[in-house]
Amino acid sequence: MSRQRDAELDRLRSAREAARQRQQAAWQAQQAAWEHRSSARAVMNRAYESKQVAYADQQAAWEAYMSVKRANSPRIDSLNAQQERAYQNMKSAFESASLAHDMHDGASARMYADQGHAYKAESQTCVAERRQLVAEIRGARERLDAVKPAFQVAKAEFARARQAFLSAKTEHEHAQSEFKRAKAEFDSCAKAFQARLNELKSASRKRREDKKSLAAKAGVPLQYRDSVWISTDSDGNTNIYFGGVGKPDGPGHGHYVMDPGGTVTYRRDPFDPHGAQNFTENRRESATLRMAQMAMNQWAKTQVTQRSVQYEDSDFKVAVRSGYDHRHDSIVTDVLIFDKYNKREHYHLIIDENGNELFSEWRPNR
Numbered sequence: 001m002s003r004q005r006d007a008e009l010d011r012l013r014s015a016r017e018a019a020r021q022r023q024q025a026a027w028q029a030q031q032a033a034w035e036h037r038s039s040a041r042a043v044m045n046r047a048y049e050s051k052q053v054a055y056a057d058q059q060a061a062w063e064a065y066m067s068v069k070r071a072n073s074p075r076i077d078s079l080n081a082q083q084e085r086a087y088q089n090m091k092s093a094f095e096s097a098s099l100a101h102d103m104h105d106g107a108s109a110r111m112y113a114d115q116g117h118a119y120k121a122e123s124q125t126c127v128a129e130r131r132q133l134v135a136e137i138r139g140a141r142e143r144l145d146a147v148k149p150a151f152q153v154a155k156a157e158f159a160r161a162r163q164a165f166l167s168a169k170t171e172h173e174h175a176q177s178e179f180k181r182a183k184a185e186f187d188s189c190a191k192a193f194q195a196r197l198n199e200l201k202s203a204s205r206k207r208r209e210d211k212k213s214l215a216a217k218a219g220v221p222l223q224y225r226d227s228v229w230i231s232t233d234s235d236g237n238t239n240i241y242f243g244g245v246g247k248p249d250g251p252g253h254g255h256y257v258m259d260p261g262g263t264v265t266y267r268r269d270p271f272d273p274h275g276a277q278n279f280t281e282n283r284r285e286s287a288t289l290r291m292a293q294m295a296m297n298q299w300a301k302t303q304v305t306q307r308s309v310q311y312e313d314s315d316f317k318v319a320v321r322s323g324y325d326h327r328h329d330s331i332v333t334d335v336l337i338f339d340k341y342n343k344r345e346h347y348h349l350i351i352d353e354n355g356n357e358l359f360s361e362w363r364p365n366r
Contacts, residue, residue, distance in 0.1 A: 006200055012193040019186040026175070026182035033168070040168035047154070047161035054154035057147045065140035074131040079133070083126035088223035090119030213241055217254045218264050224248075236260035243270030246292070273316060274341025315340055325350075330360060338365075 040320070097112030216227040217242050229241040229248035238258040244250025255278075257266035268278040312318070317338045325332040330352045337347040343365065351358040 006196070009193070009196050009200060011194050012189065016186070016189040016193045019182070019189040020323040023179070023182040023186040030172070030179040032173040033172035035279055037165070037168040037172040040165040043263065044158070044161040044165040048160040051151070051154040054147070054151040054177040058144070061140075061144040063142045063149045065137075069137050072137050076133050079126045079130040083123050083130070086119045086123035090116050090123060093119055102273040138366060213236065214258075215242065215256075217262065218258050219267070220254070220256060221269070224270075236263070242245040274339075325352075325358075328352060330354075353361060 093112050093116035097109045097116060100106075100108035102114055105219070173224070211228050211230050212225045214230060215228045218238075220228065220240060220242055224242040227242065227248050230240075231239045233239060237260070240256040240258070241249035241253045242256075244253030252271045254270040254272070255266065255268045256264060259265050266279050268274065317340065318338045319338075321334045322331065323334075324330075332353070333351045335349040337349065339346070345362045345364050348359070348361055348363050349357065352358055
């Protein structure tokens with residue numbers, strides 16, 4: 001993977017995380033709605049059972065009432081007819097007794113009077129029995145009327161509980177839809193993130209293979225080729241770092257350099273000393289002359305006559321001074337090249353105005 005963060009991957013990761021949070025919130029809302037729906041269903045079921053019990057009680061009272069009514073009604077009708085006959089007979093007997101008394105027929109009067117009293121007693125017996133039968137019907141009816149309100153209350157309670165359940169069901173179904181939408185959004189974001197991650201991994205693998213190929217071309221030892229750090233400088237040279245502590249360019253790293261043509265110009269293996277001896281072309285002389293030419297080019301651009309640092313990198317520092325030299329009767333350029341990893345000596349070079357080398361040697365550092 002690249003050492004630099006990928007902005008698009010970060011954006012997709014943030015989008016995925018936001019979608020995940022929305023999905024989690026939607027899931028929690030769905031769970032809460034489900035619990036509400038389950039609770040409402042339990043209340044509705046209990047209300048239904050109560051309604052059924054109340055209905056059963058009402059039905060039993062109704063059947064008991066109808067049973068008593070069916071059993072007593074015919075007898076009541078019969079008693080009504082019997083009472084009416086007894087009443088008419090009683091009325092007729094007492095009228096006959098009255099006529100017999102008026103005719104001073106005492107025996108007939110008494111006989112008719114006794115018949116009248118017998119019919120009266122029969123009528124009163126019918127009334128008493130009829131009252132008993134009617135009371136039984138009335139009692140059954142009262143028991144029916146007593147249980148009816150309980151059923152109506154239970155019925156109304158069930159209706160309310162059912163309406164609450166239907167509302168909770170609608171709420172849960174809406175929460176389900178929201179969760180499905182949030183999940184689809186999260187899945188889409190996760191898919192986009194994974195696609196970008198796979199793309200970067202593929203690109204990273206290609207970069208590793210390219211680095212490994214460059215390292216192999218430069219002759220980097222096989223055990224280091226899977227972990228190298230490569231950069232290209234302004235001159236087109238390829239710098240390959242490997243074998244450092246903790247990372248390829250860590251402490252003690254090796255350093256190979258290839259020029260734009262693919263030729264290795266510098267080779268230092270891990271924990272080898274730094275210095276010009278690591279250059280592969282003419283060793284120190286070629287490297288220092290190259291540094292001198294770079295310094296001359298830089299000086300020609302700046303035209304600084306006081307000694308100053310004209311070039312510096314991780315390995316070398318070049319200081320230049322220019323002026324008239326009486327010994328050579330010429331404008332000369334005085335160049336000091338310091339190898340940062342060679343603490344004992346530095347390279348001293350003098351070149352005249354025509355580019356001819358007048359003096360060069362390694363001198364001890366003071």
